[in-house]
Amino acid sequence: MNDREGRPAGLRERTRRAVQAEIVEAAMRLFLEQGFEATTMEQIASEIGTSRRSLFRYFGTKEDIVLGDHADHGKVLQAALEARPAHEPPWEALRAALKQLVESLPYSPRDFLKITSMLHASPSLRARQHEKRQQWTELLVPDIARRLGAAADPMAEVRARALVACALSCSEVATEVWVRSEGTVDMEQAFDEAVAAVRG
Amino acid sequence: MNDREGRPAGLRERTRRAVQAEIVEAAMRLFLEQGFEATTMEQIASEIGTSRRSLFRYFGTKEDIVLGDHADHGKVLQAALEARPAHEPPWEALRAALKQLVESLPYSPRDFLKITSMLHASPSLRARQHEKRQQWTELLVPDIARRLGAAADPMAEVRARALVACALSCSEVATEVWVRSEGTVDMEQAFDEAVAAVRG
DNA sequence: CCTAATGTGTCACTCAGTGCCAACTAGGTA
């Protein structure tokens, strides 16, 4: 049985984590130096003295080296959303959850800016990121549907999905402007401005 | 000079169009039969008696065979938006433009459903489609910014981008639900429901 | 008819990603 959910964490598990971290570290350095597309898996592999094949055992795709945490962020967001008061209106709850997510990130503003810039510069990275964000939607919709008052109506799903999708769009717009201004504009304020414009 | 914008349309231009159409026809047949990922460029090439290399001269990527028109749709949308009365509020104008775009599509509902289903089934297709949609945004933002009353404010751009992004998100949600219901629910109604929920 | 531009197929290449196999290693058992 593979029941271990993180308790004693045998040697195998520990080395796996260590190698994983080493890969991410080396890869990110190369990505930021030469760009994402210009860096090959071969380079990353030889950089840490392993084989191309092994890289693919740790990360299914090149993009996952960068976006590995992104799926987890969805769960953080979900938890933050569900921790909000049950009758808080959708937009407020989503706003609070997103704010909490941003604050939970372990990056310095400097690093976050560099990484986000890279993300925006590479089409394939943007694509994967969007893909993962779509999965966030699935996690958040049930909570929002609850807040809207559960109706079996197929349109109830539309309402919840639209709210989540638009909240994420607003956050994306805010982030984009923040990146393009090189961190000048306030992201939180931009988000609020975006929401205000949408709600007309 | 390459000034010809479609007037006499010499033999070269005509054959090019014809071959292009032939490629799309054959490719779409194969895609719908066996799925997008399962069909190789080699197959498509030999299907119409040409070489793999030539396919790439007509379409830069495999995805473009399906999404070739998608960029043009952006221009249709832009034109439709700009044709709306100058003081019509953003949401109404966007709604009208999107409606006009959908009505301009040459597909039967049957075909449109099949194609859209395929689009949703293939990750790489979804990714490219989203990429192209992002370019739509660039086309629409200026008009919306105008409707919001031009301010040099960097936040003015945020407001316009947010509106466009959310309108596209709502249309995406509506389309998605429409596909999943296999054409049962009314797409236009779903869109309105989405917008209403977002505007709270 | 001649020539400059354009289209075509072939070949060779890069790179991401996958399946397979043989060698090794950790961890528990007799």
Add this chain to the structure above:
DNA sequence: TACCTAGTTGGCACTGAGTGACACATTAGG
């Protein structure tokens, strides 16, 4: 100790998208 099993690793060969170079054909236009 010796042994067994399961997971890890590297190497190899393969697919499939996409690109560059080249030689050869076709066409437009003077």
